[in-house]
Amino acid sequence: MEIPALAWQGLVILAVFGITLLIATYSTYAERVVAAFLQDRVGPDRAGPYGLLQPLADAVKLFTKEEFFPAGSSRGLFIFGPCLAMTTALMASAVIPFGNTILLGDGTAIRLQAIEVNIGMLYVFGVVSLGVYGLMIGGWASNNKFSLLGAVRAAAQAVSYELAMGMALIALLMVTGTLSLREIALQQYNGLWNIVYQPLGFIIFIVCAFAETNRTPFDLPECETELVGGYHTEYSSMKMGLYLFAEYINVFVASAVMSTLYFGGFSFPGEHLLYNTLTSSQGELFAHNAVTILGTVVLFAKIFFFIFFFMWVRWTLPRFRYDQLMRLGWTMLFPIAILNILLTGAFILLFGNKEAKLDTTKQPAPTEIRAVARK
Amino acid sequence: MKLTNRSKHLEKKPMTLLERAYLPAVLTGMGITLKHFFSKKATIRYPEELRPIAPTFRGLHVLKRDEAGRERCTACGLCAVACPAEAITMVAGERKKGEEGLYREEKYAVSYEVNMLRCIFCGLCEEACPKAAVYLQADKMAPPRFERDEFIYGKDRLVEPVDPNARSKRGIQLTAEQAEALARRMAGMDA
Ligand code: SF4
Numbered sequence: 001m002e003i004p005a006l007a008w009q010g011l012v013i014l015a016v017f018g019i020t021l022l023i024a025t026y027s028t029y030a031e032r033v034v035a036a037f038l039q040d041r042v043g044p045d046r047a048g049p050y051g052l053l054q055p056l057a058d059a060v061k062l063f064t065k066e067e068f069f070p071a072g073s074s075r076g077l078f079i080f081g082p083c084l085a086m087t088t089a090l091m092a093s094a095v096i097p098f099g100n101t102i103l104l105g106d107g108t109a110i111r112l113q114a115i116e117v118n119i120g121m122l123y124v125f126g127v128v129s130l131g132v133y134g135l136m137i138g139g140w141a142s143n144n145k146f147s148l149l150g151a152v153r154a155a156a157q158a159v160s161y162e163l164a165m166g167m168a169l170i171a172l173l174m175v176t177g178t179l180s181l182r183e184i185a186l187q188q189y190n191g192l193w194n195i196v197y198q199p200l201g202f203i204i205f206i207v208c209a210f211a212e213t214n215r216t217p218f219d220l221p222e223c224e225t226e227l228v229g230g231y232h233t234e235y236s237s238m239k240m241g242l243y244l245f246a247e248y249i250n251v252f253v254a255s256a257v258m259s260t261l262y263f264g265g266f267s268f269p270g271e272h273l274l275y276n277t278l279t280s281s282q283g284e285l286f287a288h289n290a291v292t293i294l295g296t297v298v299l300f301a302k303i304f305f306f307i308f309f310f311m312w313v314r315w316t317l318p319r320f321r322y323d324q325l326m327r328l329g330w331t332m333l334f335p336i337a338i339l340n341i342l343l344t345g346a347f348i349l350l351f352g353n354k355e356a357k358l359d360t361t362k363q364p365a366p367t368e369i370r371a372v373a374r375k
Numbered sequence: 376m377k378l379t380n381r382s383k384h385l386e387k388k389p390m391t392l393l394e395r396a397y398l399p400a401v402l403t404g405m406g407i408t409l410k411h412f413f414s415k416k417a418t419i420r421y422p423e424e425l426r427p428i429a430p431t432f433r434g435l436h437v438l439k440r441d442e443a444g445r446e447r448c449t450a451c452g453l454c455a456v457a458c459p460a461e462a463i464t465m466v467a468g469e470r471k472k473g474e475e476g477l478y479r480e481e482k483y484a485v486s487y488e489v490n491m492l493r494c495i496f497c498g499l500c501e502e503a504c505p506k507a508a509v510y511l512q513a514d515k516m517a518p519p520r521f522e523r524d525e526f527i528y529g530k531d532r533l534v535e536p537v538d539p540n541a542r543s544k545r546g547i548q549l550t551a552e553q554a555e556a557l558a559r560r561m562a563g564m565d566a
């Protein structure tokens with residue numbers, strides 16, 4: 001039974017990889033359409049039906065453009081920068097649980113997640129912060145002061161906002177008691193979504209997520225009005241494409257993480273009801289798989305909403321000034337995050353934490369689902 | 376010293392707590408953009424859709440023929456004199472025997488050129504012409520081209536063809552539906 005299970009896992013990894021790339025590709029298209037719609041335009045509609053082949057056209061364009069190396073750049077690092085940005089971006093989606101398990105007839109359970117690690121959240125956090133090295137190296141290797149300034153900004157911004165983000169996560173950890181993304185998602189199967197316990201934490205988290213992915217209003221590292229193109233000023237062709245692509249993958253990962261941490265992941269209201277009715281009519285296996293698949297669909301709906309949200313904000317808000325950005329990070333978000341930890345601690349002392357509460361609820365717990373998941 | 380009394384003194388107040396929290400303003404802004412998301416789009420999908428053109432629109436020039444199919448222009452040069460952009464040049468010639476069917480007057484324009492890059496489509500040439508020979512068409516424009524000299528329209532592209540069905544060879548060619556739509560719009564504007 002060992003080999004087929006492994007093969008299935010490999011398939012899941014491939015699928016996660018493919019889906020991540022696909023979504024990032026179509027994010028570029030979606031970004032333009034959303035931007036256009038928010039500005040009373042219609043966006044790209046010439047390449048294929050509704051312009052759906054636009055990303056392909058872009059890819060052809062980027063691949064056929066001239067590869068340009070600025071004079072005095074360090075060539076190796078210049079290539080390494082975008083590669084690193086892309087790699088780290090892709091790595092992060094490995095631990096995101098895209099669904100519960102699919103049960104096969106012989107009792108094998110396939111997790112819809114590339115790898116399950118019990119420190120999933122730390123992993124995401126670490127890998128995403130590595131991404132800033134991609135920008136740093138690229139900006140440094142370009143031998144251009146604008147690139148360098150962009151890179152320096154990227155680094156400073158990432159460090160400042162990671163702090164508040166980490167603090168927001170600590171408050172969440174106090175509620176959930178686990179670092180595994182899968183566990184966190186499964187906990188929300190049985191009760192309220194974490195956003196109810198951590199509204200303040202969520203706001204801090206989402207603001208920091210914007211800063212971490214370098215999206216407007218925090219896209220200071222690539223601020224055109226001041227820095228030409230920021231860290232990718234000197235980049236052309238697909239190396240530039242990789243940077244842009246990495247940004248969209250980061251947006252996707254950030255959306256997935258937010259959905260999982262705060263919005264129930266692959267859980268949706270009424271799943272127990274569905275599970276129970278389906279079990280009585282179709283059998284347990286079918287019910288479990290149906291609920292899982294529906295959960296995955298719901299998760300993707302949540303992710304797409306957040307991706308839309310990222311774009312919506314981008315085309316609404318102007319960019320912060322750099323000192324405003326730093327002041328917001330250090331003098332507002334950071335203290336609020338600490339306050340949030342204190343508040344969370346106080347609430348847990350008063351009312352007990354979520355895990356303890358869950359066990360006392362009288363809801364029909366889908367113990368089967370949880371048991372299978374933990375196998 | 377103040378030049379006018381209209382200058383206003385603006386006081387920069389420190390931001391209130393609500394303003395410093397940014398979120399209320401952010402949410403208002405996002406509400407506004409969301410409204411635009413669902414509003415009617417301003418885009419005109421050009422080759423399929425045409426923007427409405429007024430019936431008095433001044434587009435590409437045409438050199439008219441009379442009822443017998445003869446060129447009306449007598450190369451008097453009044454249009455060139457009237458032209459504020461100096462876009463028209465012509466060379467006059469004398470009508471030979473046997474050419475009466477081609478040119479209405481004894482003197483005619485051997486060459487007649489309008490530089491569409493100079494022309495400002497003011498229509499003064501049209502008003503200056505004593506022979507009702509030059510007109511700016513309401514349904515045709517000078518299309519974009521790659522070379523500058525392609526914008527110098529000679530008689531080959533200006534004179535109205537004898538066969539009126541062949542007219543659309545010059546300028547932007549309208550499909551049957553587009554021509555119909557244009558006619559409808561113009562009828563609507565007249566009403
Ligand atoms: S339309 Fe005006 S600018 Fe153009 S050729 Fe006639 S007179 Fe000259």
Ligand code: SF4
Nearest residue numbers: 448449451452454504
């Ligand atoms: S177009 Fe009219 S105004 Fe111009 S030269 Fe001919 S006859 Fe004279």
